[in-house]
Amino acid sequence: xxxxxKIIAVGIALCLVFALTALPxxxxxxxxxxxxxxxxxxxxxxxxxxxxxxxxxxxxxYDSDLGDLAGAFLFLGDGGITTVVILIIALxxxxxxxxxxxxxxxxxxxxxxxGATGVDRSTLSSIDKLQQSDPAFSDSAFKEKLSNLxxxxxxxxxEKDIEPLRPYLTDTLYTQFDRQVDMLRRAGQTNCIDRISxxxxxxxxxxxxxxxxTVYATLKTRITDYTIEDKTGIVVSGSKTAEKFMExxxxxVRSKGTKTEANNGERVVNCPNCGAPVNxxxxxxxxxxxxxITLPDFGWALSSVKGISQRTAG
Numbered sequence: 001x002x003x004x005x006k007i008i009a010v011g012i013a014l015c016l017v018f019a020l021t022a023l024p025x026x027x028x029x030x031x032x033x034x035x036x037x038x039x040x041x042x043x044x045x046x047x048x049x050x051x052x053x054x055x056x057x058x059x060x061x062y063d064s065d066l067g068d069l070a071g072a073f074l075f076l077g078d079g080g081i082t083t084v085v086i087l088i089i090a091l092x093x094x095x096x097x098x099x100x101x102x103x104x105x106x107x108x109x110x111x112x113x114x115g116a117t118g119v120d121r122s123t124l125s126s127i128d129k130l131q132q133s134d135p136a137f138s139d140s141a142f143k144e145k146l147s148n149l150x151x152x153x154x155x156x157x158x159e160k161d162i163e164p165l166r167p168y169l170t171d172t173l174y175t176q177f178d179r180q181v182d183m184l185r186r187a188g189q190t191n192c193i194d195r196i197s198x199x200x201x202x203x204x205x206x207x208x209x210x211x212x213x214t215v216y217a218t219l220k221t222r223i224t225d226y227t228i229e230d231k232t233g234i235v236v237s238g239s240k241t242a243e244k245f246m247e248x249x250x251x252x253v254r255s256k257g258t259k260t261e262a263n264n265g266e267r268v269v270n271c272p273n274c275g276a277p278v279n280x281x282x283x284x285x286x287x288x289x290x291x292x293i294t295l296p297d298f299g300w301a302l303s304s305v306k307g308i309s310q311r312t313a314g
Contacts, residue, residue: 027191027237029157029177032307033225033244035237039115039309040247116306118249119216124205130213136260142215142300143201146250149302150219153177154193160185170253170303188230195243197222214253215300218308221246247309254300
């Protein structure tokens with residue numbers, strides 16, 4: 001009898017794995033946008049409600065839709081992937097279907113999945129204090145840079161080439177984003193992110209641990225998000241018309257003691273390997289020796305992104 005149970009279990013496992021490989025990959029750079037909304041709600045006045053109070057933190061929080069489980073591959077190595085994926089799918093099926101059935105049909109609305117928990121603002125120092133130690137730091141210029149970086153990130157995701165982002169991301173975050181884009185390449189799919197608009201950027205404050213300074217910011221954006229098969233152009237997930245109102249929390253770091261340059265134009269630094277001048281706004285690599293250059297030693301670099309909320313309209 002046990003032998004038959006093992007055969008059935010293996011069969012189910014194989015079916016789940018094959019089914020998972022056919023699912024659409026995660027959407028928007030970082031894998032936050034999805035078919036199911038999550039976190040706080042967007043009100044008619046363009047602000048954000050707090051109708052849903054959750055305490056659940058996940059920096060790369062995929063929504064509860066089964067299709068987004070493919071994003072789990074971004075953070076797993078080769079060993080044990082199948083087992084972990086099967087366990088995740090089993091839990092999702094249990095909570096989404098079995099547990100839902102037990103609750104009956106008395107619920108008036110579908111529960112909203114939780115978003116990531118933002119930073120504890122009581123632990124942050126004010127941006128005014130940062131400006132006192134770095135007089136050239138401009139909150140308006142900084143917000144503009146973050147806004148431009150968000151648009152560039154989504155465009156690079158659609159192009160499946162994030163090399164231009166190399167100077168503005170920490171090594172860890174760049175590697176995570178590159179895995180997502182590589183999955184799209186191997187799957188023969190393109191994540192199309194259109195009608196990108198940054199609606200608001202808010203600097204929450206900063207921390208100083210003696211070695212690095214970290215600014216925390218929230219970005220509220222609007223996008224349309226869908227994935228197509230490269231060979232056929234067929235939309236396999238998402239919608240070309242449905243607008244998604246997203247809220248993210250970003251952490252941007254730099255080395256302690258780094259000061260803002262008054263010149264906001266193109267920046268030239270010396271390659272730490274060969275000393276050659278490199279225009280950091282145009283390339284992340286030294287054209288002479290090929291060394292990769294990142295900004296933590298020269299300025300700010302995005303170190304983490306959290307998906308706080310998504311609301312879909314249309």
